[in-house]
Amino acid sequence: MPGMTWTVAPEPVGSPVAAALWRAYYTEVSDRWYLLHEGHRTDPGELEREIAARTGADLAPPGGRLLVAWHEGEPAGSAGVRLLDPATAELTRVFVSEGMRGKGGAALLVSAAEDAARALGATRIVLDTRSDLVEARALYARLGYQETEPYNDDKYAEHWFSKQLG
Numbered sequence: 001m002p003g004m005t006w007t008v009a010p011e012p013v014g015s016p017v018a019a020a021l022w023r024a025y026y027t028e029v030s031d032r033w034y035l036l037h038e039g040h041r042t043d044p045g046e047l048e049r050e051i052a053a054r055t056g057a058d059l060a061p062p063g064g065r066l067l068v069a070w071h072e073g074e075p076a077g078s079a080g081v082r083l084l085d086p087a088t089a090e091l092t093r094v095f096v097s098e099g100m101r102g103k104g105g106a107a108l109l110v111s112a113a114e115d116a117a118r119a120l121g122a123t124r125i126v127l128d129t130r131s132d133l134v135e136a137r138a139l140y141a142r143l144g145y146q147e148t149e150p151y152n153d154d155k156y157a158e159h160w161f162s163k164q165l166g
Helices: 016-038 044-053 105-119 134-142
Strands: 006-010 064-071 074-085 088-096 124-129 146-148 159-164
Touching (some): 006 105, 016 064, 016 074, 016 088, 064 105, 074 105, 105 124, 124 134
Antiparallel strands (some): 064 074, 074 088, 146 159
């Protein structure tokens, strides 16, 4: 779209920008799950405990990267990659702020995450997601990810995807 400038850059895991995007991501996916399955938003205490417990340290170098998408100079999304083994990276925390969706940021983030995975030495990238995250599943399919067998036992994962990094 004319006049819409996106950039993607590595971000330190503990930065205020990373923390704000992690909070927004986790709040949205957690609330969505609880609203669908239990009819209420995430308990605020649980939300705070989970956000604090999942620091994202595994997304820091040398074995991972956290990327932030910037739109017109404002942080608008994030994605992380981490090595699971020397040849396999996992894509995680793909998120675009609600007001920025549908503007190409998610595909740009995933592409940058794939590049980061290659730079880490990975030849394959995997991810998991849930059934209710239909937009995410459509994005991954559109970007060439193939649904595959489970590679983890995450209790919330319902779909697993893989892509060879050429």
